[in-house]
Amino acid sequence: MNRFAELLDRLVLTPSRNGKLTLLTDYFRSVEDPDRGLALAAITGDLNIAAVKPAMLRTLVTERMDPVLFGYSYDYVGDLAETVSLVWPQTPGNIPNREPTLGEVVAKLQAASRSDGPKVLAGLLDSAGISARFAIIKLVTGGLRIGVSARLAKQALADFGTVDVTEIEELWHGLSPPYTTLFAWLEGKAEKPRNTALALFRPVMLSNPLSDGDLEKLDPVDYAAEWKWDGIRVQAVAEGGIRRLYSRTGDDVSGAFPDLADAMHFSATLDGELLVGDPREATGTFSDLQQRLNRKTVTSKMQQQYPAFMRCYDLLQIGDEDLRALPFRERRGRLETFVKTLDPSRFDLSPFVDFTDWQALEEMRRAPPHPIVEGVMLKRWDSAYVAGRPKGPWFKWKRDPHTVDAVLMYAQRGHGKRSSFYSDYTFGVWSGAEGEEELVPVGKAYFGFTDEELKQIDKYVRDNTVERFGPVRSVRADRDNGLVLEVAFEGLNRSTRHKSGVAMRFPRISRLRWDKPANEADRIETLQALLDR
Amino acid sequence: MRASDLLHPRPEGLYCPPGDFFIDPVRPVDRALVTHGHSDHARSGHRSVLATQQTLDIMGLRYGEDFAGTTQAAQLGETIVLNGVSVSFHPAGHVLGSAQISVEHQGTRIVASGDYKRRKDATCAPFEPIQCDVFITEATFGLPVFRHPPDTEEITRLLKSAAQFPERSHLVGAYALGKAQRVMRLLRDAGYDRPLYIHGALAKLSEYYQSQGIDLGTLEPATVEGGGQDFAGAIVVGPPSAFADRWARRFPDPISCFASGWMRIRQRAKQGGVELPLIISDHADWDELTATIKETGAEEIWVTHGREEALVRWCELEGIAARPLHLVGYEDEGD
Helix, strand or coil: CHHHHHHHHHHHHCCCHHHHHHHHHHHHHHCCCCHHHHHHHHHHCCCCCCCCCHHHHHHHHHCCCCHHHHHHHHHHHCCHHHHHHHHCCCCCCCCCCCCCCHHHHHHHHHHCCCCCHHHHHHHHHHHCCHHHHHHHHHHHHCCCCCCCCHHHHHHHHHHHHCCCHHHHHHHHCCCCCCCHHHHHHHCCCCCCCCCCCCCCCCCCECCEECCCCHHHHCCHHHEEEEEEECCEEEEEEEECCEEEEEECCCCECHHHCHHHHHCCCCCEEEEEEEEEEECCCEECCHHHHHCCCCCCCCCHHHHHHCCEEEEEEEEEEECCEECCCCCHHHHHHHHHHHHCCCCCCCEEECCECCCCCHHHHHHHHHCCCCCCEEEEEEEECCCCCCCECCCCCEEEEECCCEEEEEEEEEEEECCHHHCCCEEEEEEEEEECCCCCCEEEEEEEECCCCCHHHHHHHHHHHHHCEEEEECCEEEECCCCCCCCEEEEEECEEEECCCCCCCEEEECCEEEEEECCCCHHHCCEHHHHHHHHCC | CCHHHHCEEECCEEEECCCCEEECCCCCCCEEECCCCCCCCCCCCEEEEEECHHHHHHHHHHHCCCCEEEEEECCECCEEEECCEEEEEEECCCCCCCEEEEEEECCEEEEECCCCCCCCCCCCCCCCCCCCCEEEEEECCCCCCCCCCCHHHHHHHHHHHHHHCCCCCEEEECCCCCHHHHHHHHHHHCCCCCCEEECHHHHHHHHHHHHCCCCCCCEEECCCCCCCCCCCCCEEEECHHHHHCHHHHHCCCCEEEEECHHHHCHHHHHHCCCCEEECCCCCCCHHHHHHHHHHHCCCEEEEEEECHHHHHHHHHHHCCEEEECCCCCCCCCCC
16 A cells, blocks of 8 residues: 555655656566556546545544544645545554565455445554555545546556557456456466457557648649537447447546547447537537537536537448548548438538648638638548547648737746756736736747747746745736737637636746736737637 | 742743743844754844754854854753753754753743654654653644554655655655654665765755765765766756755656655645655654653643644643743744
8 A cells, every 4th residue: 555655655755757657667577466457447437436525534533533633734734635544543562573565455445335334434444554554545535636647557557568658558358456467467477468348449549740841842733621620539338238428548438428429320440539519500619619618517408508510531430340540531431421321510521621632721721711721631541540639641730829928027936857947838918008008918838949049038037026825926027017929829828717817728938028018918899809700 | 939930931032030041032032042943943143042962063054153242061961050940951853963951940840842743753852751740742733633644654665765766856845853864864774775866955964964864875966067977867956945946847757856854745736746746843742742642741831832722722621721822933834
């Protein structure tokens, strides 16, 4: 249990992706079955343990210590799980000679009934030290919140076994904790597990961004063009009565889109974009789509107001026939026929964009027909469907980003290589009546600048600090003083969480405008106009 | 006599009227008794200072030889009479030279602990509990959430991380007096024999520790003079403030570590951008505070600098008279 607890502690404080991967692979290497597999399941959210409510945890601890002292402690720490793990009284003489393993803890928790759950939990907390207690409480209260996605955990598995991550993704849904066969294969001690489960995920094919000069080398006749829809890339798989919608990284998202999943009356694997609206009438905007994202449950009202549908790009499998090796032209033909058999309110075909030369396509890319189109896709007519991001067969050619001139307001210190630099910037634009203008923050960015520019901004921040709050400095920014940053971003969403009412997608610093006076930076109305388009 | 007539707070610090002296005064006074060399307890400019020889040495290193008008070294355990008040110094286990001060007059004995800890520490003499009527305890970590793990476990985690990320340097933030030397000594005791790199602010004090027979092994300045020094895989010790500074840019992709009792609280580590918190403290944790209070046999406890309310509450539950002693000028954050 201690090794798992230590892993959680390290992961939560390690900001860099590579650092997290090292911690995970080292853990997989040094910890045996079934503990490492259970840890993996806890991280990916696949561990099934009956939950204990926070109120119950509170009751348990105040039965064991003075409630006033507990109150002081909780006020100071601010996190219930952490407070309980620290103050839980350990009876001297009652300390076991070894701490329970993760496997033992999970087994006890899984065997506990609803009524004896709290008692089992208390017994486990009695048997563990501080770090282990914290980990146990995190397991039973659900949600580790350690900044590790399922995707990152799979990448760590791939690194551990030196295989491609798409192999892990493809296997994943046929496996279950503690993943003993998976680890045995990754360690070279057994054959690759054979997948017999139905409706499995197929690793997705991705595209490369079109770089300068690429087009000159490409012949328009070799490529088909489609709009690049800005929804969620999904894979719809139905087989033997099992229906699943997967995200492009292989997470099962069926639960969030039951309306679409219920319409999958077929036996096939489709690749496409999940959008909202009715494809026969109107496609919703990204703000509409957002209403359906990151929700644990979907009300029927939500499903009516923002129905989910799939705009189909590709057909990977039909019945028992795997089409992935066929050229795109042939798969597309099969797809066109296939989509005609589906519910037209839930599935439609991604239309081609007709063009004869790159110049014509460029014009269409600049003026797309719908706000949710973010560019065009180029696909070689003869391309097979392969996992990953091969260079050459598919390109994305995005619309140019929006830009806004904003004023630097706050700067935060970075991590790792950047720990001595103020490298994360919050910027704002002007709002308010003339003569009473004030800056309202509209976003945060931490890349887009060169190392040299970073040094310059860091110096500017240190020389113009107004206030400090821990690792954050507020920077002098008024009508007469301030650093103007040209910020590029992909789109704008409405936000109720931000004072400005807008949230930028993918913001980055595109230029430093040392030359521009702060009072000439943009106003909030400029951004609001983008929203209303 | 009433205990509060023997010692009570004044703006300058804790004052003894019959003896006419202050303990750890924060402003210049005629006669100061100093528990240890941390700058919030040991200030310069007093007319006379009574402290252990090591504390006097440390004050001299920090403030220059003329830090006080006159100085007198107190031998541990030896009684000195000041205006009829018996005073003695006893080890506090906090940092090198640290002492508790016992003040006795007309049958009443008060022990002012200064800062103290109970863990074994190879860089200073261990705390001795002194029987007394009133015990003045610090409360830096006076909350039941503060439970320090064994320091050897923390050092093991540091060494494990150093092995796990050999291409990066580990920057260990530690206060210049006491904590830094303790961390270095713990590394040596754990078998780490490569050179340790230190920030300039640590040099004089570390050298002093070495001169007092505390072996810290090979220490090298963490400078880039002559250029091209590669700190990959190195362990660098420096004051925590230096790591947010431009000074830290010479190190390759550093992992910031911080050796402090505050690191027990995850949010504290997170806010400070600490990647590897090392819970190593020179103060007593909750269990040690409460155990020490019982050991002194004191009927009354005065609680100072820190979280007084929880410790006062605990004393109430135990039936021990207790009150917060509102002293000003000490750093609540000190560790």
